[in-house]
């Protein structure tokens with residue numbers, strides 16, 4: 001009772017203060033806020049210190065106290081965030097009793113009481129610790145540690161090339177390749193066995209990527225079997241991959257089909273053809289027995305499985321033949337090469353570190369994952385003492401029971417060394433299911449929405465986040481899974497062992513709880529919740545007042561269970577991030593619009609069609625991701641979202657071979673879209689559905705960095721262009737006209753504009769090349785499609801000083817293209833497509849001196865490869881798509897032009913034949929290739 005009345009009195013005071021009746025006390029309210037800010041820093045430093053400690057008995061004993069501190073830090077952080085989100089004007093002195101102040105009372109009371117409660121809890125706990133209970137908790141804390149995180153700079157963000165990881169797998173991959181490619185008519189099952197981190201998946205992946213470019217198998221299917229193996233999901237996954245090869249639409253309702261029927265579909269599809277199936281990370285013989293039952297014993301087919309368990313290798317039987325490949329440990333020499341590539345820029349170990357290096361390698365015992373991780377960890381560290389510390393902390397006996405404990409030790413080293421905000425970024429991987437490929441952009445947006453990333457100096461949050469990402473890659477904590485045609489990372493993943501460890505860390509720190517089948521991770525206090533595949537028991541949970549983020553994964557359907565989601569959201573109005581990507585939702589869950597703190601909302605790949613007017617309530621929303629949902633219109637209330645930075649409303653058709661003109665769909669923007677002042681990324685707007693003045697509105701979005709417009713009409717070109725003049729931050733601009741005939745009428749202009757444009761995509765006819773394009777010296781990537789110019793624009797473009805990627809499709813109908821000496825000095829990738837009359841390409845000596853990749857497609861009358869291709873000394877890849885047979889014949893071994901491409905390490909010819917078929921022109925085995933579609937066709 002006493003406490004209640006104290007709080008009440010405080011609240012009353014606070015209110016009076018905020019109404020301006022007692023300015024003196026208002027200052028006290030602000031002082032309280034500052035005090036909590038200071039205390040929170042101390043609290044977080046103590047927790048950091050605790051998390052970095054070795055596991056020992058003492059640490060266990062402190063667990064309870066630490067949990068209290070953690071919860072207190074959650075409360076304090078939430079209270080501060082509430083305060084920081086108050087509009088400034090609300091804190092200004094205002095006469096009592098006006099309408100406005102009454103409207104503001106409720107949130108103010110809430111925040112004031114949160115601040116009050118938090119202040120007393122935190123100071124009580126800190127006092128206790130300092131007075132008696134846990135002195136050792138703060139014993140080692142130095143004042144500088146309090147500010148440790150914010151002042152750090154990161155200089156290690158350059159990425160180590162990925163192929164560095166491929167050491168010691170040439171011989172085994174050759175052997176495996178032979179087993180796969182021989183002509184033995186029987187089904188073969190090859191079991192690749194080895195302990196966690198021995199490089200099984202790396203080996204199989206390399207072989208799989210190579211084999212895909214040979215026409216040996218009709219189907220190539222890669223399936224990852226995780227511990228929570230589910231036959232249903234596996235079969236669906238296989239069906240999706242088979243249908244993708246056939247370019248058939250996936251049958252409707254595949255999500256709800258019964259297992260027995262799915263099994264039959266797989267049988268029917270695979271029976272008549274040879275297939276290669278990879279079952280990665282098989283955990284149990286029971287799962288194997290289930291799987292093999294559903295597969296047809298097709299002639300000449302191969303199944304490769306990777307497993308940690310030698311006992312899983314199935315016995316040979318009359319139906320199929322089995323082979324076992326045991327992963328060898330890396331030799332000492334191989335270990336050293338791998339380690340040094342990772343740890344030193346030049347791959348060479350300086351003499352003063354040699355001895356310690358030997359000791360460390362002895363302990364790694366030839367395990368690639370361990371070598372890679374420690375190598376990444378010691379990168380840029382060249383002091384003997386640091387190396388000795390690492391040597392000593394790797395306990396010798398660890399290697400005898402290698403596996404998780406050993407890796408845990410190594411990871412803990414790497415992890416503890418990370419700056420705090422990057423630790424949090426890493427823990428985010430615990431939210432995603434094992435083995436999931438995670439989109440780079442999604443991850444970055446989540447980190448930003450969580451406020452893990454802050455702008456440093458002149459860098460934007462996105463740029464800083466990118467550096468964090470690279471640091472995690474370099475430390476080998478995450479790996480790039482797929483890259484884009486221009487080398488940027490598209491998706492990434494975490495090694496499954498690191499993922500397990502990440503989950504352990506995440507659980508310890510109450511960072512996140514994972515709810516999935518068979519594992520009930522519910523506990524009262526945790527910050528984030530990720531629900532995988534099951535709603536079971538979800539509706540019985542108690543309210544968790546600290547929940548900030550909610551993710552949902554892997555549901556094929558939620559029949560009437562949408563109500564469970566609603567219930568969950570009703571209980572947790574504190575949620576800041578809600579990621580429902582690919583959830584089987586047909587309607588926008590109304591409950592969402594009551595989550596007033598929401599900063600990030602993703603309904604990507606859902607079937608949601610309409611967005612309710614009440615979306616306007618989400619005043620804190622920064623990201624609204626509706627990509628590949630079915631939304632084509634937003635309510636006018638969207639302009640109330642003044643903090644919105646990213647607005648994605650579009651979808652693409654699934655692309656079979658080459659793209660056609662209309663494969664993107666956007667949305668109709670509201671008339672007053674100019675009010676969304678914080679917007680940075682906007683796509684895709686359908687210009688035909690705009691009224692003219694809406695085009696002018698665009699010019700008000702002064703923060704815009706990325707703008708995608710489709711369906712532009714000729715008469716709107718000038719208006720659009722004058723709006724774009726105002727977008728000084730614009731980095732990426734994509735404009736597509738309404739059809740193949742409609743001109744994109746962008747006027748000439750006497751200045752480079754927009755000033756810092758880096759990527760420009762123009763799809764549609766141009767009367768002439770706008771004269772400002774050659775002036776945009778910041779341009780890195782340029783794509784012109786369907787321009788149909790009278791003159792080849794090469795001379796105009798050749799002096800663009802930063803241009804690295806140039807893609808030209810149906811740009812000019814002439815007989816000759818000429819690349820002159822000294823032109824395109826930075827160009828790395830050149831793509832030429834559909835030059836229907838082109839007969840000759842000439843490359844002068846000194847043109848495109850840095851070209852690495854040349855792609856020529858569908859130039860049906862081109863007689864030979866470019867004259868002067870010999871001058872391109874840096875070229876690594878030549879790709880020819882659907883090019884005339886005579887031209888290809890001349891390039892093959894024995895052909896008259898074969899010698900001219902002898903300096904190109906990889907040369908391919910690819911044809912579309914209900915699927916891409918690719919073969920190598922040089923007789924070498926093709927190397928790992930990222931994608932068969934050069935520009936994301």
Ligand SMILES: *[C@@H]1O[C@H](CO)[C@@H](O)[C@H](O)[C@H]1NC(C)=O
Nearest residue numbers: 355356359388391392394396
């Ligand atoms: C590495 O540590 C082991 C003990 O684990 C020690 O015996 C060895 O001398 C150390 N090597 C170096 C070079 O410090």
Ligand SMILES: *[C@@H]1O[C@H](CO)[C@@H](O)[C@H](O)[C@H]1NC(C)=O
Nearest residue numbers: 535536537538539540564567
């Ligand atoms: C919670 O779910 C169970 C089954 O999953 C159901 O029987 C029960 O009625 C649900 N309770 C509520 C409140 O929805």
